[in-house]
Amino acid sequence: METLEKSSTFQVDKNGYYGLFGGAFIPEMLYPNVEELRNTYLSIIEQPDFQRDFNHLLKNYVGRPTPLYLAPRLSEKYGTTVYLKREDLCHTGAHKINNTIGQILLAQRLGKKRIVAETGAGQHGVATATVCALMGVECIVYMGEHDIERQAPNVARMKMLGAEVRAATCGSKTLKDATNEAMRHWINNPVDTHYIIGSVVGPHPYPDMVARFQSVISAEIKTQLLEQTGNANPDYVVACVGGGSNAAGAFFHYLDDTDVQLIAVEAAGKGVDTGFSAATTALGNAGVLHGSRTLLMQTEDGQVVEPYSISAGLDYPGIGPVHAHLYQTGRAKFLSATDDEAVQAAFELAKIEGIIPALETAHALAILDRLGAGAHEVVVVNLSGRGDKDLATFMKYID
Ligand SMILES: *Cc1c(COP(=O)(O)O)cnc(C)c1O
Numbered sequence: 001m002e003t004l005e006k007s008s009t010f011q012v013d014k015n016g017y018y019g020l021f022g023g024a025f026i027p028e029m030l031y032p033n034v035e036e037l038r039n040t041y042l043s044i045i046e047q048p049d050f051q052r053d054f055n056h057l058l059k060n061y062v063g064r065p066t067p068l069y070l071a072p073r074l075s076e077k078y079g080t081t082v083y084l085k086r087e088d089l090c091h092t093g094a095h096k097i098n099n100t101i102g103q104i105l106l107a108q109r110l111g112k113k114r115i116v117a118e119t120g121a122g123q124h125g126v127a128t129a130t131v132c133a134l135m136g137v138e139c140i141v142y143m144g145e146h147d148i149e150r151q152a153p154n155v156a157r158m159k160m161l162g163a164e165v166r167a168a169t170c171g172s173k174t175l176k177d178a179t180n181e182a183m184r185h186w187i188n189n190p191v192d193t194h195y196i197i198g199s200v201v202g203p204h205p206y207p208d209m210v211a212r213f214q215s216v217i218s219a220e221i222k223t224q225l226l227e228q229t230g231n232a233n234p235d236y237v238v239a240c241v242g243g244g245s246n247a248a249g250a251f252f253h254y255l256d257d258t259d260v261q262l263i264a265v266e267a268a269g270k271g272v273d274t275g276f277s278a279a280t281t282a283l284g285n286a287g288v289l290h291g292s293r294t295l296l297m298q299t300e301d302g303q304v305v306e307p308y309s310i311s312a313g314l315d316y317p318g319i320g321p322v323h324a325h326l327y328q329t330g331r332a333k334f335l336s337a338t339d340d341e342a343v344q345a346a347f348e349l350a351k352i353e354g355i356i357p358a359l360e361t362a363h364a365l366a367i368l369d370r371l372g373a374g375a376h377e378v379v380v381v382n383l384s385g386r387g388d389k390d391l392a393t394f395m396k397y398i399d
Pocket of ligand 1: 094096198240242243246314361386
């Protein structure tokens with residue numbers, strides 16, 4: 001591990017890197033598309049009319065600001081002060097829509113007529129189909145054939161929202177195959193299509209762009225915590241990490257505030273050493289995945305290892321480059337929670353606070369007993385999504 005330099009910044013540099021991680025490792029055919037984005041994204045996002053439209057939709061369509069809720073019974077149980085950032089109350093049930101709203105507005109300003117996206121469990125596909133319906137834009141979502149069978153409700157949602165769902169029939173017929181198909185589509189339609197990536201992954205500038213759209217989470221936490229406690233900075237910010245977009249958004253405005261401990265929670269699956277896990281920092285090492293240099297789970301000859309988690313949103317073999325950097329510099333601490341621990345944490349939150357969290361989010365809640373937070377400390381957990389989509393899984397645990 002490198003030591004943390006006082007002058008270090010955790011934002012992307014002008015070459016698209018976070019320390020040793022990031023960059024744009026893409027086939028030559030994709031170069032014009034990514035280059036157009038790289039050259040335009042910052043100036044577009046910073047335009048006042050973009051900010052006005054983005055903030056208008058976040059407020060009136062997504063339902064922001066989401067509450068920062070002091071959870072009294074959860075606090076009592078863990079002997080500390082726990083606030084929940086209620087991203088579960090966003091339209092469509094999770095934080096993912098913050099990013100898709102930002103990207104659809106960007107696509108419009110780039111004059112794109114069609115949106116393409118990949119989806120695993122369907123959550124990002126639904127968030128993308130939603131904003132395309134909102135804007136009246138054609139939407140094509142690639143999804144592994146196997147996932148289409150497993151995630152019928154989300155396939156139905158996307159279709160009802162007017163999206164075309166195309167099956168990826170190669171390889172394991174899951175997320176990575178859908179990603180390949182979406183990339184291929186983009187290569188063939190560079191002029192009129194925008195590719196909406198769903199997390200802080202992919203070639204530069206995607207990780208930075210998605211983090212900026214999600215940074216509204218920590219901007220709101222700062223304002224709300226200041227209002228409620230007189231101090232904008234908690235002692236801990238805790239978030240689950242699949243690709244890492246909800247965590248990147250919850251950490252963003254705290255990255256340089258070293259009095260705030262950043263805690264990222266990965267999915268241990270059946271256990272880190274069981275061969276059924278998605279705990280990337282524990283099991284992975286440096287390599288290139290989906291266009292950026294990052295940490296990923298791979299074999300000795302660089303083949304991506306199939307990840308496993310009970311939660312589809314954390315079932316990803318890598319993490320975004322910003323998280324690889326936060327891990328390597330020690331700025332964020334990475335923990336993991338197993339399937340069983342997550343399910344237990346979900347049932348606990350439901351029983352003692354009346355909130356059913358997404359299975360992904362439950363991983364973040366599952367480490368509260370290990371955090372060692374004191375009675376006078378403040379913990380903010382980013383409640384990334386609601387659990388309605390996971391009821392079929394939860395029902396297996398109800399007798
Ligand atoms: C997709 C998803 C995640 C994981 O994605 P990140 O990019 O790591 O945030 C976490 N929670 C919920 C509710 C999700 O839908």
